[in-house]
Amino acid sequence: MTELAADDIDDRRRSIGARRNPETERAILEAAEAIMAEEGIAGFSIEAVAKRARAGKPTIYKWWPGKTALLLDVYHRQKPASVHLDTGSVEGDVFAFLTGVFAHWGDTGAGQVFRFIVAEAQRDAAAEASLADYAAERRIQSGEIFQRGIDRGELAPDIDVGICADLLAGFIWKRLLTGRIERDPEELRKVARQMVRGLLA
Amino acid sequence: MTELAADDIDDRRRSIGARRNPETERAILEAAEAIMAEEGIAGFSIEAVAKRARAGKPTIYKWWPGKTALLLDVYHRQKPASVHLDTGSVEGDVFAFLTGVFAHWGDTGAGQVFRFIVAEAQRDAAAEASLADYAAERRIQSGEIFQRGIDRGELAPDIDVGICADLLAGFIWKRLLTGRIERDPEELRKVARQMVRGLLA
DNA sequence: CTCCTATGAAACGATACGTTTCGTTATATA
DNA sequence: TATATAACGAAACGTATCGTTTCATAGGAG
Numbered sequence A, B: 001m002t003e004l005a006a007d008d009i010d011d012r013r014r015s016i017g018a019r020r021n022p023e024t025e026r027a028i029l030e031a032a033e034a035i036m037a038e039e040g041i042a043g044f045s046i047e048a049v050a051k052r053a054r055a056g057k058p059t060i061y062k063w064w065p066g067k068t069a070l071l072l073d074v075y076h077r078q079k080p081a082s083v084h085l086d087t088g089s090v091e092g093d094v095f096a097f098l099t100g101v102f103a104h105w106g107d108t109g110a111g112q113v114f115r116f117i118v119a120e121a122q123r124d125a126a127a128e129a130s131l132a133d134y135a136a137e138r139r140i141q142s143g144e145i146f147q148r149g150i151d152r153g154e155l156a157p158d159i160d161v162g163i164c165a166d167l168l169a170g171f172i173w174k175r176l177l178t179g180r181i182e183r184d185p186e187e188l189r190k191v192a193r194q195m196v197r198g199l200l201a
Numbered sequence C: 001c002t003c004c005t006a007t008g009a010a011a012c013g014a015t016a017c018g019t020t021t022c023g024t025t026a027t028a029t030a
Numbered sequence D: 001t002a003t004a005t006a007a008c009g010a011a012a013c014g015t016a017t018c019g020t021t022t023c024a025t026a027g028g029a030g
Helices: A002-007 A022-038 A046-053 A057-064 A065-079 A090-108 A110-121 A125-151 A159-178 A185-197 B002-008 B020-037 B047-051 B059-063 B068-075 B090-108 B109-120 B125-151 B159-175 B186-196
Strands: none
Touching: A002 A046, A022 A046, A022 A057, A022 A110, A022 B068, A046 A065, A046 B047, A057 B020, A065 A110, A065 A125, A090 A110, A090 A185, A110 A125, A110 A159, A110 B109, A125 A159, A159 A185, A159 B159, B002 B125, B020 B047, B020 B059, B020 B068, B020 B109, B047 B068, B047 B090, B068 B109, B068 B125, B090 B109, B090 B125, B090 B159, B090 B186, B109 B125, B109 B159, B125 B159, B125 B186, B159 B186
């Protein structure tokens, strides 16, 4: 009783006026990221994020349409250092790409987030559109690895860089989605070699 | 009142004794398949399946641990005609594989089911294990395409057939998950060619 | 005839969703 | 200074789906 009446601490974030509180946004995104890293997909809910961020659910729903939009923001906050090393050979670039992506996914928890986004995209139209945009963008980016190879005469001019990008992305997607993002440099080297040089005797 | 007392039809399936009713199993699987085909992933729930099959939820949960297991059974019921055509060349086999899988996924609705299973596997441990088993099995099967190539001297003996299978499966998975299973024979031919012959000038 | 198990209707508690209400805060505007 | 506006968070709400339990009923096995 007495201590309540006297000076009960109330350190909840209050409004800072008629504008968005950046502290709130930061707290929510960090809470979402932390829950995703610690509990994984299973323990992730808007309720849990609100509780951990000491924010109200209405606040979250005000700024993000739903779980998927929030996770997309989290994923984009976790951008890796660029993986376009331009090693001079296409095989080297592909190897660097594979190594970089798997390191990023495995070390930062971004892999867990991306798994969830792909899963959500299978039943949520908004997530599907966002993922399609993102995939198309990345398709162009990794296509540049192969375009550079064509430009410098290393690769045949009639190859389809889009297909190359799909094969490369498909490989890492399937590995991620089946929980197999081990990073054996020898294996990744072999992947790069087989993709570029082909399989013929 | 009168008609109820007289002879109210009660055509619900009852127990046929202390053993599983095959009729019930069939009705549940068909209802699940139909809902998946008509409503898609969104409208699919155990409740909906039970209602459509005129079965009780406890009956479904008795024979299937959950939604994912049921869908896996549905998927396995939709098996295609074998796609191992053994055309004589690895490139031809890969092309036939791609054509066959996309046709199966697109025509039978099996693609929708598989999308859902992959999505579920991202948050359900049981589904993840089931999918891993299935993927490992398919990995061996499609690896045989490349093993035959090695055996007949068409492919280099030191290639990794597992990686080949992962590249192939990754390609179709990513296309499915991003809703791009168009079947342009010319493009699929190009995929097969680039995978087998390589990209070098 | 007496177990044992299957079947399905109904209701349950639990969980998460997305929303509404309400009191509080502080900026922006008149 | 006075008022309107908008963000914030707590609490509670209604809804949906989950997976389970209870119950009455059915029929084969021993």
